[in-house]
Amino acid sequence: xxxxxxxxxxxxxxxxxxxxxxxxxxxxxxxxxxxxxxxxxxxxxxxxxxxxxxxxxxxxxxxxxxxxxxxxxxxxxxxxxxxxxxxxxxxxxxxxxxxxxxxxxxxxxxxxxxxxxxxxxxxxxxxxxxxxxxxxxxxxxxxxxxxxxxxxxxxxxxxxxxxxxxxxxxxxxxxxxxxxxxxxxxx
Numbered sequence: 227x228x229x230x231x232x233x234x235x236x237x238x239x240x241x242x243x244x245x246x247x248x249x250x251x252x253x254x255x256x257x258x259x260x261x262x263x264x265x266x267x268x269x270x271x272x273x274x275x276x277x278x279x280x281x282x283x284x285x286x287x288x289x290x291x292x293x294x295x296x297x298x299x300x301x302x303x304x305x306x307x308x309x310x311x312x313x314x315x316x317x318x319x320x321x322x323x324x325x326x327x328x329x330x331x332x333x334x335x336x337x338x339x340x341x342x343x344x345x346x347x348x349x350x351x352x353x354x355x356x357x358x359x360x361x362x363x364x365x366x367x368x369x370x371x372x373x374x375x376x377x378x379x380x381x382x383x384x385x386x387x388x389x390x391x392x393x394x395x396x397x398x399x400x401x402x403x404x405x406x407x408x409x410x411x412x413x
Contacts, residue, residue: 229318245274298376325374327366366407
């Protein structure tokens with residue numbers, strides 16, 4: 227497994243122009259549809275990081291990426307996944323199925339747990355001292371798990387974050403105030 231992350235504020239506008247110009251027409255068309263400047267920067271940086279690492283580390287052509295029936299991007303021999311939150315982009319690579327999610331820990335309406343948590347998870351969140359950190363740990367776990375499977379969020383509530391076997395789970399605490407969860411399914 228290999229992962230990297232970066233902050234969009236580490237670059238100036240000319241850097242984004244250069245990164246954008248290095249992308250293929252499909253990615254440029256998707257990015258051009260975005261309205262928010264930060265969303266554009268996140269998209270450009272994530273595609274650029276993906277392209278650069280596939281080329282330099284794995285010697286693969288970024289333009290050979292294809293999409294499965296659930297729109298999960300794939301490339302021969304390498305599984306990868308991208309996530310972003312606020313100002314950060316994270317990208318993970320593996321020879322096994324893998325998913326990643328990043329979220330900034332922040333105050334949210336705690337009623338949101340009714341949409342993605344089972345009763346045991348809700349109870350756990352509500353009884354902890356740092357409810358928001360706990361909430362985002364569970365949420366990033368579920369999101370990374372779903373992305374690893376290549377599914378959509380439809381069944382997120384059915385995933386029991388306390389009862390999943392045979393997975394490599396890694397939490398990265400390198401970025402203050404952010405939770406990053408990587409889930410890898412060993413073959």
